[in-house]
Amino acid sequence: MGLQYGLEIVGTFVFAVSGALAVREHEHDLFGAGFTGFITAIGGGTLRDILLDSYPLVWIADVTFLYAIFAGIFVAFIFPNFLSKLLRTLSLFDTLGIAFFTVLGVEKSLSLGVRPEIAAIMGMFSAVMGGVIRDTLTNVMPVLFRKEVYAAACMAGAIFYLVLNYYGIPRDFNLIASILVIIAIRMITKKYKWSLPRLD
Amino acid sequence: MGLQYGLEIVGTFVFAVSGALAVREHEHDLFGAGFTGFITAIGGGTLRDILLDSYPLVWIADVTFLYAIFAGIFVAFIFPNFLSKLLRTLSLFDTLGIAFFTVLGVEKSLSLGVRPEIAAIMGMFSAVMGGVIRDTLTNVMPVLFRKEVYAAACMAGAIFYLVLNYYGIPRDFNLIASILVIIAIRMITKKYKWSLPRLD
Amino acid sequence: MGLQYGLEIVGTFVFAVSGALAVREHEHDLFGAGFTGFITAIGGGTLRDILLDSYPLVWIADVTFLYAIFAGIFVAFIFPNFLSKLLRTLSLFDTLGIAFFTVLGVEKSLSLGVRPEIAAIMGMFSAVMGGVIRDTLTNVMPVLFRKEVYAAACMAGAIFYLVLNYYGIPRDFNLIASILVIIAIRMITKKYKWSLPRLD
Numbered sequence: 185m186g187l188q189y190g191l192e193i194v195g196t197f198v199f200a201v202s203g204a205l206a207v208r209e210h211e212h213d214l215f216g217a218g219f220t221g222f223i224t225a226i227g228g229g230t231l232r233d234i235l236l237d238s239y240p241l242v243w244i245a246d247v248t249f250l251y252a253i254f255a256g257i258f259v260a261f262i263f264p265n266f267l268s269k270l271l272r273t274l275s276l277f278d279t280l281g282i283a284f285f286t287v288l289g290v291e292k293s294l295s296l297g298v299r300p301e302i303a304a305i306m307g308m309f310s311a312v313m314g315g316v317i318r319d320t321l322t323n324v325m326p327v328l329f330r331k332e333v334y335a336a337a338c339m340a341g342a343i344f345y346l347v348l349n350y351y352g353i354p355r356d357f358n359l360i361a362s363i364l365v366i367i368a369i370r371m372i373t374k375k376y377k378w379s380l381p382r383l384d
Numbered sequence: 385m386g387l388q389y390g391l392e393i394v395g396t397f398v399f400a401v402s403g404a405l406a407v408r409e410h411e412h413d414l415f416g417a418g419f420t421g422f423i424t425a426i427g428g429g430t431l432r433d434i435l436l437d438s439y440p441l442v443w444i445a446d447v448t449f450l451y452a453i454f455a456g457i458f459v460a461f462i463f464p465n466f467l468s469k470l471l472r473t474l475s476l477f478d479t480l481g482i483a484f485f486t487v488l489g490v491e492k493s494l495s496l497g498v499r500p501e502i503a504a505i506m507g508m509f510s511a512v513m514g515g516v517i518r519d520t521l522t523n524v525m526p527v528l529f530r531k532e533v534y535a536a537a538c539m540a541g542a543i544f545y546l547v548l549n550y551y552g553i554p555r556d557f558n559l560i561a562s563i564l565v566i567i568a569i570r571m572i573t574k575k576y577k578w579s580l581p582r583l584d
Numbered sequence: 585m586g587l588q589y590g591l592e593i594v595g596t597f598v599f600a601v602s603g604a605l606a607v608r609e610h611e612h613d614l615f616g617a618g619f620t621g622f623i624t625a626i627g628g629g630t631l632r633d634i635l636l637d638s639y640p641l642v643w644i645a646d647v648t649f650l651y652a653i654f655a656g657i658f659v660a661f662i663f664p665n666f667l668s669k670l671l672r673t674l675s676l677f678d679t680l681g682i683a684f685f686t687v688l689g690v691e692k693s694l695s696l697g698v699r700p701e702i703a704a705i706m707g708m709f710s711a712v713m714g715g716v717i718r719d720t721l722t723n724v725m726p727v728l729f730r731k732e733v734y735a736a737a738c739m740a741g742a743i744f745y746l747v748l749n750y751y752g753i754p755r756d757f758n759l760i761a762s763i764l765v766i767i768a769i770r771m772i773t774k775k776y777k778w779s780l781p782r783l784d
Contacts, residue, residue, distance in 0.1 A: 207529070213580035215536040216529045222505075230435070235630070237639040239437040244502050302644050305622075316721065321516065323525055325723055329607070329616045336615040380613035407729070413780035415736040416729045422705075430635070439637040444702050521716065523725055 187356055188288060191363075192242075193252045195284035200225040200256025202277045203318050205268050212322075214261060220318055221257040225249075227314030232289055232306045236296050282311040283366040286338040287359055290345050300346045307342035308335055333373040336380060341366035387556055388488060391563075392442075393452045395484035400425040400456025402477045403518050405468050412522075414461060420518055421457040425449075427514030432489055432506045436496050482511040483566035486538040487559055490545050500546045507542035508535055533573035536580060541566035587756055588688060591763075592642075593652045595684035600625040600656025602677045603718050605668050612722075614661060620718055621657040625649075627714030632689055632706045636696050682711040683766040686738040687759055690745050700746045707742035708735055733773035736780060741766035 203224025204217045212220070226243050233241050243249035260267060270277070289310025293303035312328055312335045319326040328335045345362035353361075373379070403424025404417045412420070426443050433441050443449035460467060467477075489510025493503035512528055512535045519526040528535045545562035553561075573579070603624025604617045612620070626643050633641050643649035660667060670677065689710025693703035712728055712735045719726040728735045745762035749755075773779070 212529050213536075213582050215533075215539070215580050219528060219535060234434060234634060235641060235644065241435060244435065244498060247499060247501065250501055298644060299647060301647065301650055320721055321520055321526060322529065323523070323723065326721060328619060329612050329722065333615075335619060336613075339615070380615050382613050412729050413736075413782050415733075415739070415780050419728060419735060434634060441635060444635065444698060447699060447701065450701055521720055521726060522729065523723070 187359060188291065191284045191359075192288055193248060195281050195288070196225050196243075196249050197252040197256040198277045198281040199228075199285070199314055200253040201260045201267060202281060203314070204257045204260035205264060206318055207322060217260070218257045220322065221260060222253055223321065224314045224318040225253045225256065227317040228285055228310040228312065229289070229314075231313045231317075232293065232310045235309070236293060236298065236306065238292070238296055278315070279367055279370045282315075282334075282338055283341065283363040283370075285311040285314075286341050286366055287345055287362045290342045290362075291355075291359075294349070300350075304339060304342040304346060307345070308338040311335075311338045333369060333379060337366050337369040337373070340369055387559060388491065391484045391559075392488055393448060395481050395488065396425050396443075396449050397452040397456040398477045398481040399428075399485070399514055400453040401460045401467060402481060403514070404457045404460035405464060406518055407522060417460070418457045420522065421460060422453055423521065424514045424518040425453045425456065427517040428485055428510040428512065429489070429514075431513045431517075432493065432510045435509070436493060436498065436506065438492070438496055478515070479567055479570045482515075482534075482538055483541065483563040483570075485514075486511040486541050486566055487545055487562045490542045490562075491559075494549070500550075504539060504542040504546060507545070508538040511535075511538045533569060533579060537566050537569040537573070540569055587759060588691065591684045591759075592688055593648060595681050595688070596625050596643075596649050597652040597656040598677045598681040599628075599685070599714055600653040601660045601667060602681060603714070604657045604660035605664060606718055607722060617660070618657045620722065621660060622653055623721065624714045624718040625653045625656065627717040628685055628710040628712065629689070629714075631713045631717075632693065632710045635709070636693060636698065636706065638692070638696055678715070679767055679770045682715075682734075682738055683741065683763040683770075685711040685714075686741050686766055687745055687762045690742045690762075691759075694749070700750075704739060704742040704746060707745070708738040711735075711738045733769060733779060737766050737769040737773070740769055 200221040202221075204221030206224065207217045207220050226241075226249075230241055230243070233239070243253070267277075286307045288307075290303045290307035292310075293306040294300070298306070316326040316328055341362050344365045345358055348358045348361065349355075400421040402421075404421030406424065407417045407420045426441075426449075430441055430443070433439070443453070486507040488507075490503045490507035492510075493506040494500075498506070516526040516528055541562050544565045545558055548558045548561065549555075600621040602621075604621030606624065607617045607620045626641075626649075630641055630643070633639070643653070667677075686707040688707075690703045690707035692710075693706040694700070698706070716726040716728055741762045744765045745758055748758045748761065753761075
């Protein structure tokens with residue numbers, strides 16, 4: 185439980201930071217930024233749990249998640265310029281967040297007894313839907329639909345986890361390996377500007 | 385039950401009016417306007433109840449809500465100009481709606497046994513999410529993210545209610561006082577064009 | 585069960601095709617197109633089942649739906665030009681999809697014990713909400729709000745089904761008659777460019 189719980193809290197914190205900072209280009213006030221940080225942090229996991237009928241939602245049952253979110257929003261308010269720079273140059277926070285959330289989403293879904301295909305979809309949803317909801321609310325084309333390899337990296341990491349899990353690889357090792365796979369795909373495709381083919 | 389139920393029906397009616405009228409600038413037909421009124425009226429409370437796993441949803445269990453929504457849409461169709469003028473000069477309907485729904489959302493959440501922090505968030509969600517969904521569907525920047533003090537007024541009213549509730553203030557008094565707090569914050573900040581600081 | 589199940593699978597396939605093709609004007613890659621096809625196919629029925637607290641969701645419980653969706657996405661990838669042409673000239677796929685989903689949504693809602701008014705709304709939601717979510721995510725004004733008779737055709741077909749059902753018309757006949765009513769309304773209003781009045 186320890187490693188998973190820690191990653192989940194870190195991922196939540198990280199998504200709250202990236203959500204709160206995402207509104208900087210717009211005319212949002214602090215409350216709007218906090219609201220967006222909150223939605224970004226809870227959106228993906230909440231959608232997954234609603235789809236799987238898994239209640240109570242984690243951020244409602246465990247107040248630590250709320251505090252992680254508030255901390256993320258607060259840090260975003262205090263160091264917006266420093267963190268924005270980090271975000272833009274490295275996409276660091278977002279990549280970490282989607283990597284954690286994908287793998288944790290797959291694990292949670294498996295523990296609820298669904299098929300691996302569903303678990304892979306739920307892992308990807310956990311990771312990307314917070315950002316999709318954030319972008320939809322703020323009238324931005326969701327990152328998912330932009331040219332980068334984004335949701336596909338999550339899906340690849342989810343499938344990687346499921347394959348290693350199928351072959352009985354120890355869980356903590358699998359957890360970290362799959363997270364690294366997602367981070368690596370994101371970084372490499374970003375660096376070389378690789379993208380998936382389009383439909384035309 | 386009497387006062388709460390009455391306010392809930394009035395709030396639902398009021399949101400249906402404001403939702404149906406919100407589409408006037410667009411090219412929506414009557415069906416689209418009715419649809420938008422419906423979504424605006426049920427959106428916030430429905431999201432709250434889904435997040436809290438509270439079923440059946442009120443508008444599904446109690447047909448009075450449906451009739452209040454249909455009445456609101458009908459009134460909006462009959463007197464669009466009169467009501468639009470009211471809406472624009474006073475924001476009357478919307479302010480009443482969010483004030484009622486915030487406090488009722490806090491009460492319902494507390495009655496379902498969640499922590500006060502969650503109840504405050506759920507109160508605000510009940511009030512503003514119908515409008516957020518409405519604006520998102522119609523491709524408008526949600527009012528939440530515009531410059532006015534909007535969701536923050538709901539949050540302030542929710543916290544006010546929780547504090548008075550903590551000190552044992554009688555419920556009906558608290559209900560009305562908290563609604564007035566939200567209305568007052570909205571009206572004062574609007575009149576003097578106060579807004580919260582931005583993130584920059 | 586046979587006829588309903590078959591229609592549901594066909595409707596799901598058809599919506600996946602139309603969803604995957606809907607992104608062609610944008611700069612989406614194949615993954616984004618598949619994602620959109622998936623959301624379009626499951627969106628309406630999933631919203632209906634969440635609102636009615638009907639779990640597990642069909643596409644999670646029955647893997648045939650997943651395969652129908654993947655098949656629809658795959659076909660859209662292989663024959664995009666041929667299918668796009670079909671879609672544009674006849675709106676064939678979308679009209680079939682909304683007709684099937686409306687009637688199946690009404691039936692499922694009735695079987696869950698809700699009032700006819702709610703069943704009609706749920707039938708319409710089942711049919712149009714997948715497309716509404718698709719359009720919202722891709723920053724397009726939902727088809728629901730454009731000038732055509734769209735959601736209103738679904739609502740008319742839902743009411744038609746409920747009336748025939750009330751008078752004890754055999755179910756399979758009713759199912760097909762109501763689907764034809766929706767298709768006919770869509771085609772006739774489209775051909776003669778009829779539209780509902782606007783609010784002004």
